[in-house]
Amino acid sequence: MTGIIKEYWQILKHQFHECSPRTLAGRFLMVMFALVFTSQLLVNHLWERETESDRQEALARVSTSVALRMSATTEYFVTLPASLRKAAINKLRYMGGARYFITLNPEFIKLVPYENSWAHQTVVNVFKAVLKNANHISGRVEVAFSRPETLKVFDNQTLLQDLPDNRGQETLLVEPLDLPVLVIQVELENSEWLYLATLMPDSSILSADDSSPAPLQTSYLIWMLVLLVFATMAIYFMVRPFAALSKAANDFGRDLEPVAIPERGCLEYERTARAFNQMQQNIRHYMNDRKQLFSGISHDLKTPITRLRLRAEMLDDDVQREPFIHDLEHLEIMVKSALQVVSNTDIHEPPRVVDLERMLNDMTLAAQSVGQRAWLHTPFLNHPEGDGRYNITGKPLALKRCLENLIGNAIVYGAPANVYIERVADQVIIIVRDNGPGIPEGMEETIFKPYFRLDYGCQKNPDGNGLGLITARHLARIHGGSLRLRNHPEGGLEVTLTLPVA
Known part of the structure; x- marks a missing residue:
């Protein structure tokens, strides 16, 4: 189980990266955006909960107050004798001033279904x-609840809006507003129904569901975006010194020339x-010390090697003299080669644009002129001359030594x-491929x-010293490149040199 969790965790980390x-x-x-957005969602959630709770409490208080008044009115008519109810209702209608639309109907009136929100359902409950x-x-x-334009009164055929002006419908029709009407029907004896219709005193409570919560209003979102823009600018100025640090590290890695960077910024920077x-x-001190050390060793070894050579040549026995001289020559070559490696890889020349195709063409032609077999192949034989396809910025002498x-x-x-030679991105x-046995x-x-x-x-080159490849790789690395070897499937050794254009 732990292994599966670790595997999924690694996959998640990879996807996030x-x-x-x-x-x-x-x-x-x-x-920062994730934190702001998360905090905004949290604030919005708390705001909605608090607002909804306040609205529910206010709606419950208003609904209870209206319900108690309508309950008292309903109880009054229920307790009246049946013969007096219609007279009392007609008297209220003609006197005016009634808060409700009240009728006594012989049947239950079916209302057109109304889509109740949570606020409407709270009032009904x-x-x-x-x-x-x-x-x-x-x-x-x-x-x-019912819409005023579909509200029926008296029976299941008569609409409220079709009544004459003196029938009291003005208490329910509030133009141009389209406010829902609350209808209460109470069953009485003899299958009669007491019908009461009214508007809620504070109808804004019922119609506030579609408004956006304050934290998500357009003005608030605009201000949040403005703050993010300023934060982006601030972050840019904060991380800009790290870009200079990266460039200095890259330049120093090319030629080992120190590039001083300002030590100003945040404490970590x-x-x-x-x-x-x-x-x-x-x-840099280490490189200078290394060069001086090799120079000193070379200088100090020359004198004893020369003395040993003279003494070896004075030997009468040819069998002993030849091995001595051969070993001394080999020792002298190793010392000179080591010093040459140090001096060759410590190149002080300014970088400039180098056409690698032209350089390789000159080198292969020079090899052919002395009878050596070397050929240059390019995938773009007809590309315009001087189009810069194979141009890079580097040190010409160092690149020439590497390729040589x-x-x-x-x-x-x-x-x-x-x-x-080819250009990829x-x-x-x-x-460089040969036809030798490979490695x-x-x-x-x-x-x-x-x-x-x-x-x-x-066997092929007894005078070699085994320092050519390491020198070539070092020269490639100071240009930000790489050097790798492999045996070609068709035979021979294939050396791949990759150099960045910039």
Whole structure:
């Protein structure tokens, strides 16, 4: 069970990472928007609950008050003798001033169904409860709302709006408003029905359901959007120093030249910037110390190597002299190669636009001029010259050394050397393929170790030193690129150099 939960958690994290913004400003804005939106929903929910509770209490009080008055009126007519009810109703109608429309009907009037909201249903429930608890009301009680234009009175055919002006309908028709009419029908003896119709005193309580809660009104949403815009600007200015830090780190990684960044901003950024500036200085000091160390070692070893060479040449025994001289020559080559690696990878030249296609074309033509087999293949043979398809920003000398090492290895260990170049999005990919035996499986990283050489390489090039690949990879990395090796399925070694355009 725990394993399943962890698996789903990893999937959820992956989906969140894929869907969320990649920039720090975007993530800040997303979190802030989520918090504001969540708090808005919570406030809206609490506001709605409080408002609804207040409305229900107010509606219950108003409904109870009206229901008690109508209950008293109903009880008055119920207790009257049957012979006096019609006379009392007619007298009230002609005297005027009645709060209700009251009739005595010989049948139950069926009302057109009305779509009750929670407020209308509350009024109906309150009236039913009050009337059923009245002392003198024992018959059937029906309470319902009706629209004034469909309200029937006297019988199931007569509409309220069809009555003459002197019949009291003006108490229920409030033009131009279309207010629902509350109708109460109480069953009396002899199958007669007491019919009372009225309007609620505060009809706004019944019609407020469709209004938006205050927190979700348009003006409030507009102000929230305005605040989000200002917050976005503030977040942008807060994270802008991190963009400068990223650019400085990228520039420093290319040529190891320190790029000082200002140590101003929030406390976390100040600490990061201070540590980054110190790290640049430490790395630069380390590189200088390394170069001086190798130079000193090379200088200090030259004298004893020269003395040993002289002593070896003075040996009379040829069998002993030749191995001594061979070992000393090998030692001298290793020292010179190590110093050359340090100097070659510590390149001080300004970056500029380099046309890699032209550089590779010149290199392969130069190799062909001395009888070496090297060919350049491009997928766009007819593209306009100088269109910048294979242009990158880099250090020309460093790029030339890198490519010379790769093409030279392909010529020496598996000629011919086939060079391919292509542009994919914002990267230029250069592939150098030879026809040699390749490298053993699993040694794709081991081959980059300094002075490491395979038996085949030692046989083909005894004077090699095993530093060409590591130098080429270092030069690729200072340009933000990468270098990888693999055996081609059709035979030979394939070296892929990937360089970013910018």
